Amino acid sequence: MGDRGLLLELGDEISFEVNEKVRRIALGIRAEAIDGIVETIPTYRSLLIIYNPLILPLDELKKKLKRLEEGLQQTPFPNPKLTRIPVLYGGLYGPDLEGVANYHQISSEDVIRLHCSKPYFIYMIGFMPGFPYMGELPEALTDRDLFNGESRRMADPRSNPYQNVRSGKGTTRSAPDGRSSSILSNH
Amino acid sequence: MERVAAFEVLEPGILTTIQDVGRYGFSQSGVPPSGALDPFSFTIANLLVGNREGEACLEATIMGLKLKALREVVIAITGGDLSPTLNRESLEMWRTHLLVEGDIIHFKRVRTGCRAYLAISGGFLVPKIMGSQSTYLSGKFGGFEGRALKRGDTLYSLPTQSPLTKLGLRFPAEWIPQWEKEAFLAVIPGPQDHHFTQQGFQTFCSSSYQVTPQCDRMGVRLDGPKIERRSDVEDSIISEGLISGAIQVPGDGKPIIILTELVTGGYTKIASVLSTDLTKVAQLKPGDRVRFFSISIEEAHQLIWEQEERFRSFKDFFEQR
Numbered sequence: 001m002g003d004r005g006l007l008l009e010l011g012d013e014i015s016f017e018v019n020e021k022v023r024r025i026a027l028g029i030r031a032e033a034i035d036g037i038v039e040t041i042p043t044y045r046s047l048l049i050i051y052n053p054l055i056l057p058l059d060e061l062k063k064k065l066k067r068l069e070e071g072l073q074q075t076p077f078p079n080p081k082l083t084r085i086p087v088l089y090g091g092l093y094g095p096d097l098e099g100v101a102n103y104h105q106i107s108s109e110d111v112i113r114l115h116c117s118k119p120y121f122i123y124m125i126g127f128m129p130g131f132p133y134m135g136e137l138p139e140a141l142t143d144r145d146l147f148n149g150e151s152r153r154m155a156d157p158r159s160n161p162y163q164n165v166r167s168g169k170g171t172t173r174s175a176p177d178g179r180s181s182s183i184l185s186n187h
Numbered sequence: 188m189e190r191v192a193a194f195e196v197l198e199p200g201i202l203t204t205i206q207d208v209g210r211y212g213f214s215q216s217g218v219p220p221s222g223a224l225d226p227f228s229f230t231i232a233n234l235l236v237g238n239r240e241g242e243a244c245l246e247a248t249i250m251g252l253k254l255k256a257l258r259e260v261v262i263a264i265t266g267g268d269l270s271p272t273l274n275r276e277s278l279e280m281w282r283t284h285l286l287v288e289g290d291i292i293h294f295k296r297v298r299t300g301c302r303a304y305l306a307i308s309g310g311f312l313v314p315k316i317m318g319s320q321s322t323y324l325s326g327k328f329g330g331f332e333g334r335a336l337k338r339g340d341t342l343y344s345l346p347t348q349s350p351l352t353k354l355g356l357r358f359p360a361e362w363i364p365q366w367e368k369e370a371f372l373a374v375i376p377g378p379q380d381h382h383f384t385q386q387g388f389q390t391f392c393s394s395s396y397q398v399t400p401q402c403d404r405m406g407v408r409l410d411g412p413k414i415e416r417r418s419d420v421e422d423s424i425i426s427e428g429l430i431s432g433a434i435q436v437p438g439d440g441k442p443i444i445i446l447t448e449l450v451t452g453g454y455t456k457i458a459s460v461l462s463t464d465l466t467k468v469a470q471l472k473p474g475d476r477v478r479f480f481s482i483s484i485e486e487a488h489q490l491i492w493e494q495e496e497r498f499r500s501f502k503d504f505f506e507q508r
Binding site: 003004007012013014026041042043045047053057058126127 | 495
């Protein structure tokens with residue numbers, strides 16, 4: 001990507017396996033502390049490496065990555081940490097709760113029960129500081145019409161907590177597609 | 188360390204923030220680099236006043252910033268020409284000036300470019316957050332209390348480091364960039380250029396695009412001929428990392444140049460602007476135009492090396508003074 005970014009694409013889907021590959025390489029790079037690598041941005045299925053070509057020429061970076069990839073299985077990979085997040089549903093804290101319930105033709109209580117029924121996996125952090133991209137919503141809360149369509153990512157069965165950076169107030173928005181309305185970032 | 192009150196903000200103008208080279212190493216946690224959008228002008232401003240090249244400066248946008256000096260300070264103004272004045276008299280850019288207590292600096296109106304940099308000898312004193320003094324506006328941290336300057340703010344500095352011999356130092360005129368109403372930007376295609384038809388890529392590289400009012404530190408939204416997408420691909424992709432200068436093309440087919448306040452995005456990217464051309468992007472304002480032309484990654488790296496050589500001659504120039 002451009003003259004300072006190398007994008008490694010490890011798959012074309014949102015999956016646990018692809019994401020683990022991405023994070024393994026990102027951890028490997030960080031452990032090596034390679035001179036000339038400015039940033040590593042691991043996302044669902046790709047890893048963006050931002051480098052300084054004045055310090056680290058592209059072919060040298062590629063060579064280093066190849067070597068690193070070979071030794072990757074030996075790198076220790078951390079177990080996921082489970083964090084429990086207290087959530088206030090409905091009313092002022094979740095004005096869309098009823099809408100979601102109506103959409104799926106279930107009760108608000110069922111939406112809450114389903115939403116709390118399983119742990120969510122954090123694929124990546126991006127868009128804004130600490131913003132986790134999480135999956136997957138219980139099937140009963142995903143958008144079936146879109147989900148049966150051609151693309152899985154149109155349905156994007158994610159549940160992302162939007163947080164107010166300053167006040168620390170938390171609220172969970174559980175929409176069929178967890179996208180925001182930012183003009184610049186279709187995140 | 189002893190700190191001194193350097194300026195009082197009489198008017199903040201359209202948007203004035205404190206920026207340094209940027210905040211690196213935290214993108215994986217969603218923290219974008221921020222930092223001076225025009226690295227060239229920013230660096231020269233610092234070199235003029237005898238600072239380290241990455242010291243925090245003021246980045247003023249379009250017009251309106253008015254400052255009162257609270258003591259003797261050495262400054263330099265570079266970047267876009269916002270018609271700076273000193274006590275109502277026109278003030279020469281790209282050179283050092285000594286201000287005395289009570290002097291008024293005013294950026295009256297934009298003539299060329301969009302963003303001016305004001306460096307002060309000693310640098311502006313704000314806390315470092317995650318290793319940087321840059322303001323991250325949408326994150327509300329860094330710089331001056333995480334926000335744009337307001338009327339009545341007092342800006343502090345460290346005591347001057349600049350020897351008096353630096354006074355009156357000028358950046359040679361032949362090295363000063365000219366900001367055109369139409370910027371020619373070199374781009375490196377990818378990573379989703381294959382999502383567009385050949386005709387679409389042709390449109391992108393042969394059309395003139397106009398900068399819309401949706402133009403800020405996050406990105407520059409352009410208007411112009413629609414870039415045709417292949418019929419078998421979607422508008423959006425699975426979110427991935429972004430680099431400053433990446434050109435996203437959302438569903439409407441109009442390009443957006445991403446700047447320093449975003450780390451991930453889910454739109455297709457047709458190309459990215461050559462990093463040394465980002466200085467031109469920073470100087471675009473609504474109504475200006477851009478044209479893109481495609482270069483290879485090898486050519487891009489060659490151009491980065493040439494820019495580095497130029498910077499070395501600038502540094503030699505400043506060290507000899």
